[in-house]
Every structure is written in C-alpha cells, then in structure tokens.
Amino acid sequence: xxxxxxxxxxxxxxxxxxxxxxxxxxxxxxxxxxxxxxxxxxxxxxxxxxxxxxxxxxxxxxxxxxxxxxxxxxxxxxxxxxxxxxxxxxxxxxxxxxxxxxxxxxxxxxxxxxxxxxxxxxxxxxxxxxxxxxxxxxxxxxxxxxxxxxxxxxxxxxxxxxxxxxx
Amino acid sequence: xxxxxxxxxxxxxxxxxxxxxxxxxxxxxxxxxxxxxxxxxxxxxxxxxxxxxxxxxxxxxxxxxxxxxxxxxxxxxxxxxxxxxxxxxxxxxxxxxxxxx
Numbered sequence: 001x002x003x004x005x006x007x008x009x010x011x012x013x014x015x016x017x018x019x020x021x022x023x024x025x026x027x028x029x030x031x032x033x034x035x036x037x038x039x040x041x042x043x044x045x046x047x048x049x050x051x052x053x054x055x056x057x058x059x060x061x062x063x064x065x066x067x068x069x070x071x072x073x074x075x076x077x078x079x080x081x082x083x084x085x086x087x088x089x090x091x092x093x094x095x096x097x098x099x100x101x102x103x104x105x106x107x108x109x110x111x112x113x114x115x116x117x118x119x120x121x122x123x124x125x126x127x128x129x130x131x132x133x134x135x136x137x138x139x140x141x142x143x144x145x146x147x148x149x150x151x152x153x154x155x156x157x158x159x160x161x162x163x164x165x166x167x
Numbered sequence: 168x169x170x171x172x173x174x175x176x177x178x179x180x181x182x183x184x185x186x187x188x189x190x191x192x193x194x195x196x197x198x199x200x201x202x203x204x205x206x207x208x209x210x211x212x213x214x215x216x217x218x219x220x221x222x223x224x225x226x227x228x229x230x231x232x233x234x235x236x237x238x239x240x241x242x243x244x245x246x247x248x249x250x251x252x253x254x255x256x257x258x259x260x261x262x263x264x265x266x267x268x
Contacts, residue, residue, distance in 0.1 A: 108235055116237040123181055125233065130190040132181065146197060148237040 001072055006065035007031045011042045013049055014059035022058070025049070038062050077101040080158045083114055086150040087128060091143035097128065102153055114151035121151075184211050191216035194231055194239065199262075200255040213245070222266045229262070 008028040016022045027045065029038055042062055050057045083102025087095045104111070106118045114121060128137050129145050136144050182190070192209045195218050199206060207220030217228040230242045232249070240249035243265055250265055252258040 113236075115235045116233050117235045119178060122233050125237075126182065126190055130193050132186065134186075134189070151237060 001068060001070045003066045004069045005031050006067060008065075009033055009038050010063040010065065011038070011045075012059075012061045012063065013046065013057060014061075015053060015055040016058045017055045023055070035062075035064060038064075080155050082154050082156050084150075084152055084154050085114070085125065085128070085148055087139070087145040088147045088149050089139040089141075089143040090146050091139070091141060093139055093141065093143065094149065095139035095145055098154070098156065100158075107153060112152055114153065116148060116151055184216070187211065187216040191218060191231065195229075198239070198252060198254055198258050201259070222263060227266060 008031050011027045011029065012024050013027075014022055014024045027042075029041065033041070039062060042060055046057060046060055079100035081101055083099040083106070085097045085099070087097070089095055102114070106115055106121050107113065108115045116122060116125060125148055126132075129147055130136070138144050188209050188211065192203050195206060195209065196203055203209065203218075207218055209216055209218050211217075212219070212228055212230075215230050217230040219226065219228055221227070227244055230245075231239055232242070234240055234249075238251070241252055241262070242248070243250060243262075250261070252261045
C-alpha cells in the first residue's frame with residue numbers, strides 16, 4: 001500500500017450566469033506537470049475560456065490528487081465519529097479540522113474531549129499551529145492558525161461509498 | 168527508565184530539530200508578544216527546544232509543553248514544576264518573578 005500521485009492534475013473553472021446559477025468545467029494536465037507550470041497554464045487558459053462565454057468566470061481550482069493504490073482490510077472504524085479540532089487564528093477567526101473516525105485512545109476520561117497532550121495529537125496540533133517543514137497552515141482568509149480553542153469528539157453524518165443513503 | 172519514556176523513545180517524531188526550534192521560537196513570540204531576539208535565542212538542549220535567556224546576570228532555559236486541555240505550561244531551567252504564564256506583558260512579568268524567586 002502506498003500513496004501515489006494521480007496521473008493527471010485537474011483544473012476546475014466555475015462560471016456564474018445572470019440568474020445566479022453556477023456551472024463548472026474541467027481541464028486535465030499530465031500529472032508530471034509542476035505545480036508552478038499548472039498555475040501558469042491555468043492562468044493563461046482562463047482568459048481563453050472567458051473569451052468564449054458570456055457567463056462570468058468566478059473561480060478556478062487546481063487539484064493535485066493522490067490516492068491509496070492498494071486499500072487493504074479496513075480496521076473497525078466509524079468515519080461519522082469525528083475528532084474536531086477548533087483553532088484560533090492570528091486574525092481572531094476560528095477554523096476547524098474534523099478527523100474522521102478519531103481514535104478512542106486519544107480521548108480524555110470523559111470520552112468526549114480530545115487529549116491535547118497525547119503525543120500524536122500534540123504533533124498534529126504543532127504541525128497545524130506552529131508549522132511542519134517550514135510551512136504554516138492558515139484559515140480561509142490566509143491568517144495563521146495559532147492555537148487550539150477546543151477539541152472534542154462529534155458524530156457527523158457521512159457519505160456512503162458506492163451507494164446513496166436515504167433519510 | 169519508565170514506560171512512558173520507553174514508548175517515547177520508540178516513537179518517531181515527524182519534526183526535525185529545526186522544526187522544534189521554529190516551534191518554540193513562534194511559541195515564545197506569541198506568548199510574550201515580543202521579537203525573539205529581544206529575549207534571547209532558541210536552541211536544542213537535552214533533546215528539547217528551549218529559550219535561552221539571561222536575567223539578573225544568570226543564564227536560564229525555558230521549555231514548554233501542552234496540557235490535555237490545550238493550555239501551555241512552561242518549565243524553567245529543566246524543572247518539573249509547570250509554570251502558567253498566560254500571555255503578553257503579564258507572561259513576561261510572571262516569568263521574571265519566577266526567575267527572581
């Protein structure tokens with residue numbers, strides 16, 4: 001089992017019409033394209049797409065995908081049990097990370113709060129709030145995450161793989 | 168050697184010493200609200216990143232740890248006695264009070 005890069009990089013463009021409806025279209029690039037070159041291409045082709053549409057091009061995402069190429073037996077787990085880490089950001093806004101199927105062993109005695117002194121949890125929090133490989137994660141407005149304000153287990157509905165769910 | 172230490176020895180940290188120095192530098196600046204260089208420097212000491220600073224003519228070291236509830240505690244000169252310093256001006260005043268005590 002190993003994580004491998006997808007064979008393509010996906011660029012998604014989002015258009016909005018005057019009724020407020022939105023639609024997306026994708027362009028694929030070879031997976032060997034560097035991230036910098038993908039940005040250069042996307043930025044250039046964006047203008048070409050806009051030139052042949054009378055909707056407004058409102059967004060562009062570049063997705064570098066990776067996937068597990070040999071999924072083995074999956075241990076007893078439940079992705080609806082999230083471990084929620086709620087972060088403070090330097091600009092005062094909150095940001096959260098919800099980890100599917102959080103380990104019971106990282107919870108405190110009340111089986112609800114996450115033990116932030118647990119070595120694995122603490123490493124994750126350090127990576128999020130202090131950085132890893134000289135990269136510092138941020139919130140949606142680009143402000144550094146600087147600390148944890150709350151950490152707890154929460155049950156949230158999942159998406160079922162390969163079939164739809166009623167109710 | 169206790170069980171916790173044995174487990175800690177077996178565990179591979181995702182962080183390099185350089186990461187740990189960066190972490191403690193950021194933690195110092197966020198806690199005390201001043202540039203690191205005005206307080207001292209951060210370096211690895213006994214396998215742990217620590218702020219090295221001088222006060223009242225003596226050198227001191229300050230390391231930190233996270234409690235289960237997420238609060239940060241500090242350890243002065245390798246002591247096992249956790250110090251709660253809070254933030255900004257008060258943190259610096261509390262640290263100096265502990266250094267002088």
